[in-house]
Structure formats: C-alpha cells, structure tokens
Amino acid sequence: xxxxxxxxxxxxxxxxxxxxxxxxxxxxxxxxxxxxxxxxxxxxxxxxxxxxxxxxxxxxxxxxxxxxxxxxxxxxxxxxxxxxxxxxxxxxxxxxxxxxxxxxxxxxxxxxxxxxxxxxxxxxxxxxxxxxxxxxxxxxxxxxxxxxxxxxxxxxxxxxxxxxxxxxxxxxxxxxxxxxxxxxxxxxxxxxxxxxxxxxxxxxxxxxxxxxxxxxxxxxxxxxxxxxxxxxxxxxxxxxxxxxxxxxxxxxxxxxxxxxxxxxxxxxxxxxxxxxxxxxxxxxxxxxxxxxxxxxxxxxxxxxxxxxxxxxxxxxxxxxxxxxxxxxxxxxxxxxxxxxxxxxxxxxxxxxxxxxxxxxxxxxxxxxxxxxxxxxxxxxxxxxxxxxxxxxxxxxxxxxxxxxxxxxxxxxxxxxxxxxxxxxxxxxxxxxxxxxxxxxxxxxxxxxxxxxxxxxxxxxxxxxxxxxxxxxxxxxxxxxxxxxxxxxxxxxxxxxxx
Amino acid sequence: xxxxxxxxxxxxxxxxxxxxxxxxxxxxxxxxxxxxxxxxxxxxxxxxxxxxxxxxxxxxxxxxxxxxxxxxxxxxxxxxxxxxxxxxxxxxxxxxxxxxxxxxxxxxxxxxxxxxxx
Numbered sequence: 001x002x003x004x005x006x007x008x009x010x011x012x013x014x015x016x017x018x019x020x021x022x023x024x025x026x027x028x029x030x031x032x033x034x035x036x037x038x039x040x041x042x043x044x045x046x047x048x049x050x051x052x053x054x055x056x057x058x059x060x061x062x063x064x065x066x067x068x069x070x071x072x073x074x075x076x077x078x079x080x081x082x083x084x085x086x087x088x089x090x091x092x093x094x095x096x097x098x099x100x101x102x103x104x105x106x107x108x109x110x111x112x113x114x115x116x117x118x119x120x121x122x123x124x125x126x127x128x129x130x131x132x133x134x135x136x137x138x139x140x141x142x143x144x145x146x147x148x149x150x151x152x153x154x155x156x157x158x159x160x161x162x163x164x165x166x167x168x169x170x171x172x173x174x175x176x177x178x179x180x181x182x183x184x185x186x187x188x189x190x191x192x193x194x195x196x197x198x199x200x201x202x203x204x205x206x207x208x209x210x211x212x213x214x215x216x217x218x219x220x221x222x223x224x225x226x227x228x229x230x231x232x233x234x235x236x237x238x239x240x241x242x243x244x245x246x247x248x249x250x251x252x253x254x255x256x257x258x259x260x261x262x263x264x265x266x267x268x269x270x271x272x273x274x275x276x277x278x279x280x281x282x283x284x285x286x287x288x289x290x291x292x293x294x295x296x297x298x299x300x301x302x303x304x305x306x307x308x309x310x311x312x313x314x315x316x317x318x319x320x321x322x323x324x325x326x327x328x329x330x331x332x333x334x335x336x337x338x339x340x341x342x343x344x345x346x347x348x349x350x351x352x353x354x355x356x357x358x359x360x361x362x363x364x365x366x367x368x369x370x371x372x373x374x375x376x377x378x379x380x381x382x383x384x385x386x387x388x389x390x391x392x393x394x395x396x397x398x399x400x401x402x403x404x405x406x407x408x409x410x411x412x413x414x415x416x417x418x419x420x421x422x423x424x425x426x427x428x429x430x431x432x433x434x435x436x437x438x439x440x441x442x443x444x445x446x447x448x449x450x451x452x453x454x455x456x457x458x459x460x461x462x463x464x465x466x467x468x469x470x471x472x473x474x475x476x477x478x479x480x481x482x483x484x485x486x487x488x489x490x491x492x493x494x495x496x497x498x
Numbered sequence: 499x500x501x502x503x504x505x506x507x508x509x510x511x512x513x514x515x516x517x518x519x520x521x522x523x524x525x526x527x528x529x530x531x532x533x534x535x536x537x538x539x540x541x542x543x544x545x546x547x548x549x550x551x552x553x554x555x556x557x558x559x560x561x562x563x564x565x566x567x568x569x570x571x572x573x574x575x576x577x578x579x580x581x582x583x584x585x586x587x588x589x590x591x592x593x594x595x596x597x598x599x600x601x602x603x604x605x606x607x608x609x610x611x612x613x614x615x616x
Contacts, residue, residue, distance in 0.1 A: 136575055136578075139579075139582075140578055140582065143582045143585075143586070147582075147585055147586065147589055150589055150593070151589065154593060154596065159597075159600035159601065159613070160613050162593055162596050162597045162600055163597060163609055163613070165593055166528060166590065166593045166594065166597060169586065169589065169590050169593065170522060170531055170535060170590075173535055173539070173586050174519070174522065174535070174538070176582075177538060177539055177542055180542055180579060181542055181545060184542070184545045184546050185545075187546075187572075188549055193575075
C-alpha cells in the first residue's frame with residue numbers, strides 16, 4: 001500500500017527532476033512552459049501539506065531506499081526547512097506565469113525548452129539542499145542548482161552574461177569545494193555525514209581534536225558564505241543578476257541565496273550550536289561585522305547605479321547583510337528577524353526585479369536615464385514597484401518593517417543600542433536609491449521615447465500585483481511569517497549551548 | 499620534524515590545494531583558471547581518500563581471513579565529487595568557447611577592456 005503523503009519529502013525533489021528530464025526532450029518552448037507551470041504549482045501544495053504536518057506533529061524523517069539513518073541518506077523536514085521549502089516553492093509558483101512572455105521575448109525559440117529544463121534542475125537542487133538531512137547530499141544538490149544557474153545566467157542576451165556566468169562558475173565552485181573540505185574534516189573527526197548524527201557526535205570530537213573541528217567549520221562557513229553572497233565574498237552577484245534573463249534574476253534573488261542562508265543557519269544552530277556553542281565563537285562577531293559592512297558599502301554603491309538591475313543587485317547584498325546580522329546576534333528576536341527577513345526580502349526583491357522585468361519587456365532598457373516619467377506610462381507596474389520598494393525600505397505597514405522591528409529588538413536585547421541605531425539609520429540609504437527611482441518614474445516629464453509604452457500583459461502583471469499585495473498583507477498579518485519564524489528561532493536556540 | 503614528514507601525503511595535498519587556488523586567482527587566462535580550479539578540486543579528493551585507505555586493509559567484504567577493512571564510503575563520495583568536477587569543467591570550457599566567439603579573446607583584462615562596465 002503506497003501512501004503518497006509519506007513520500008512528500010522525496011516527491012518535492014523528484015517531481016522537478018523528472019520534469020527537467022522531460023523538458024530536455026521537448027522541442028517547443030510552449031510545451032516545456034506548460035510542464036514547468038504544472039510542476040511549479042504542484043510543489044507549493046506538497047510543501048505546504050508537509051509543513052502543516054511538521055508543525056502539527058513534529059519533524060518528518062524519510063529514509064531514501066529504506067536505509068536507516070545514519071547509514072543511508074535521510075531527508076529530514078523540521079519547521080525550519082519546511083518553512084524554506086514553502087518559500088521556495090511558492091515563489092516559484094508565483095513567478096512562473098511571468099515566464100511565459102518574458103522568456104519568449106528574451107530567448108531565442110530553440111533555446112526556450114532548454115531554459116525550462118535548466119530552471120527545473122535549479123529548482124530540484126534548491127529543494128534538495130533544503131530537504132536533505134545529509135551533509136554530503138547537500139553538496140551534490142548545491143552543485144546541481146549551481147551548474148544549472150551558470151547556464152541560466154549565460155542565456156542572457158548581452159555577451160557580458162557569459163563573462164558573469166564564468167566568474168560565478170569559478171567563485172561558486174571554490175565555495176562548493178570549500179564546503180566539501182569542511183564536510184570532509186568533520187567527517188574525519190566524527191565518522192558521520194548525517195546532520196543529526198553529526199550534531200550529536202561533534203561535541204565529543206571537539207573535545208578530542210578541537211583543531212580539526214574548528215578548521216572544518218571555518219571552511220564550511222566560508223564556503224556557504226560564498227554561496228549566500230556575504231560581503232566580501234559577493235563579487236559574483238551583481239554581474240550575474242544584471243545580465244541574466246529577467247526570470248532568472250527574479251528566481252535567484254528570491255530563492256538561491258535564501259537556500260544558502262538556510263544551510264548556514266542549519267549548520268551554525270542545529271549542528272554546531274549544541275556541541276560547541278556558536279555564540280561563544282568568534283564566528284558571531286565576524287558575521288555581524290561583515291553584515292554591517294555589507295549593509296553600508298552595498299547600499300552606497302546602489303545609490304550611484306543608474307542601471308536598475310544592478311542597483312537592485314547591490315541592494316540584495318545589503319539586504320542579505322540584515323539577514324546574516326540577525327543570525328550573528330543570535331538571540332530570539334534577532335533570529336526571528338533574520339528568518340522572517342528571508343521571506344520578506346524574497347517577496348520584495350522578487351517584486352522589484354519583476355517590475356524591472358516588465359519595464360524591460362516594454363521598453364528594452366534598464367537605464368534610469370531613459371525611463372523618466374515611466375510611472376505615467378506603466379502606472380500599475382510602477383505602483384507595484386513603489387509598494388515593494390517601500391517594503392524594501394521598511395516602511396510601517398509593509399513586510400520590511402516587521403523584519404527590521406525584530407532585528408532592532410534583537411540588537412537592544414543583546415545590549416547593543418548602537419547596532420539598533422545603525423539598523424534603523426541604514427534604512428535611509430535604501431530610501432535614497434529607491435526614492436531616486438520613484439522620483440524619476442513619477443515626477444519627471446515623460447521621455448518622448450516612451451510614447452507608445454503601456455503596462456505589460458496580464459500574465460506578467462498579475463504575479464507582480466500578487467507580490468505587491470503580499471508585501472502589504474504580510475506587513476499587517478504576520479502570523480504566517482513572523483509567527484512561524486519565531487517558533488523556529490525558539491526551537492533552534494533551545495538546542496544551542498551557551 | 500619526523501612527525502611532520504610522516505604525513506607527507508597531506509603536505510602534498512595542501513601544496514596542490516594552494517597551487518590550484520593560486521592559479522585561479524593569479525591567472526587572467528580563462529582556460530588556465532579552469533586548470534587551476536581542476537587541480538584545486540582534485541586535491542580535495544585526496545583529503546577524503548588518504549585517510550580512507552588503511553594499509554593492509556581490504557574491501558569491506560566479511561570473510562574470516564581478513565580483519566582490517568578500508569572504509570568504502572569516502573571512495574563513493576569522491577566518485578560523486580569527480581562527476582561533479584567533470585561537469586563543472588565541461589561547462590566552464592563551454593562558456594570559454596562562447597566567450598571566445600563573443601569577444602575574440604579569453605584573457606580577462608582584455609575582456610574588461612572591451613566591455614568596461616562589467
């Protein structure tokens with residue numbers, strides 16, 4: 001008797017994997033799109049069912065091939081990765097309708113089916129990293145998602161997309177290899193790759209051979225930080241985001257770095273935390289320091305960019321800084337803030353990049369100098385940009401306010417009011433660059449070149465409006481985001497040694 | 499010093515690792531970068547394989563004649579990592595071919611010269 005619900009963890013990975021294979025055999029972009037849409041809409045149903053089960057009755061463990069962990073590969077879903085699974089799959093479902101026209105416009109017809117093949121592979125990898133409870137398996141999925149991401153970026157129209165993809169390939173591979181070295185050293189010291197088992201054995205191993213463990217963790221943190229683009233390991237990100245096709249930029253900004261952040265949280269809190277006591281190590285201070293630099297340097301660079309995609313890419317680096325800062329401060333409110341900002345930034349940045357995607361679709365340019373008065377030509381698009389932009393700034397009533405509130409609470413509880421002040425004042429930098437776009441879009445006379453431009457078709461507009469609505473909805477009703485995030489943070493911190 | 503040299507295999511591994519990483523960082527030629535990346539990745543295979551091989555150990559097949567076994571798991575893991583490495587190298591080279599078609603060069607500084615706004 002097969003019970004489909006029991007197989008949800010593996011189905012989340014297998015479905016896009018098989019669909020990717022099928023899409024690879026397809027000739028026409030349209031059929032491949034239909035397949036991607038079906039998978040993208042089925043995934044959140046599965047992920048939400050799974051999360052509901054986890055929240056109701058505790059972690060779900062799935063043994064691949066029936067091999068008992070820690071010998072076999074275990075897929076283990078608890079509140080934290082169940083939450084990330086929902087985030088990735090829902091974002092995938094919301095942005096998929098946008099792909100239809102955007103991909104048809106930006107890619108040559110014979111490449112479209114391959115595009116969806118790679119997209120589904122990337123989704124497979126991200127789902128796999130999140131769902132797996134095996135450290136080495138996470139590396140394999142990391143490479144599945146990374147390799148497909150390099151291809152997706154290289155599909156951009158500009159030849160600079162090729163160079164950006166190559167640079168990301170070099171840095172991404174170094175990051176993944178660092179991760180493998182870290183896992184290898186931990187494996188040598190503990191003899192296990194299963195994350196739960198690793199957490200149990202790490203304490204004993206750390207007492208016996210502290211140097212191996214510390215070196216392994218250093219490699220691991222640096223490797224994952226490269227993937228999540230923690231400043232200064234983020235040189236690959238602006239180019240990759242700026243030249244990739246619009247859909248890829250939206251998808252990567254909203255999900256790929258978030259999954260890497262999940263992996264960092266998993267290692268620091270679930271695995272290292274109980275054994276070594278993460279708060280006592282210098283990692284926390286280093287992460288806070290780098291996050292601060294990320295927030296300020298990246299925001300300052302964003303202020304001077306007139307290329308919208310690039311501006312938002314640098315802004316992503318700054319926003320990742322907020323998330324990692326929440327992780328670094330490592331108390332209940334700050335970790336809640338970090339986790340909830342993973343969701344909130346995914347919503348707002350997906351919305352902003354999607355608005356830019358709509359502008360590219362209609363005008364073919366991302367340069368702010370050519371977009372004077374675009375708000376009057378594309379009112380709905382720019383209205384959505386304004387709302388998600390306010391969410392990014394952290395205006396009250398939007399999602400950004402919620403995350404910053406928790407982060408500031410966390411900083412105050414940590415006894416660092418200056419940090420709270422810095423978090424609050426850094427929003428001004430965000431106001432500057434988002435404000436600049438809004439000023440150009442709404443208050444300048446309309447450029448003559450934009451005469452025939454109007455809002456994009458409904459299939460592109462609707463996902464954008466959904467994201468804008470979510471920016472406000474989750475800024476007011478936080479029971480699904482901050483409520484669950486707070487439960488997760490509590491669970492993570494419970495196990496951490498002080 | 500003797501203890502240091504006893505672990506000469508690890509010294510070789512670390513040398514290869516650093517040499518590979520140095521090539522990736524210091525060379526502007528994209529093919530050379532990929533070669534460096536390959537050396538770097540390969541050295542990591544050694545990190546797993548060296549401790550897994552026990553001198554005099556056999557494959558883990560239970561037999562009364564043998565008592566010492568080598569751990570097979572690292573070998574299997576590295577088999578996977580080799581596949582990943584091959585895929586990465588192939589994709590990297592494919593990108594270099596496309597970059598050469600688009601720019602007529604695979605030297606990083608010349609490419610930056612042609613497209614200053616990277």
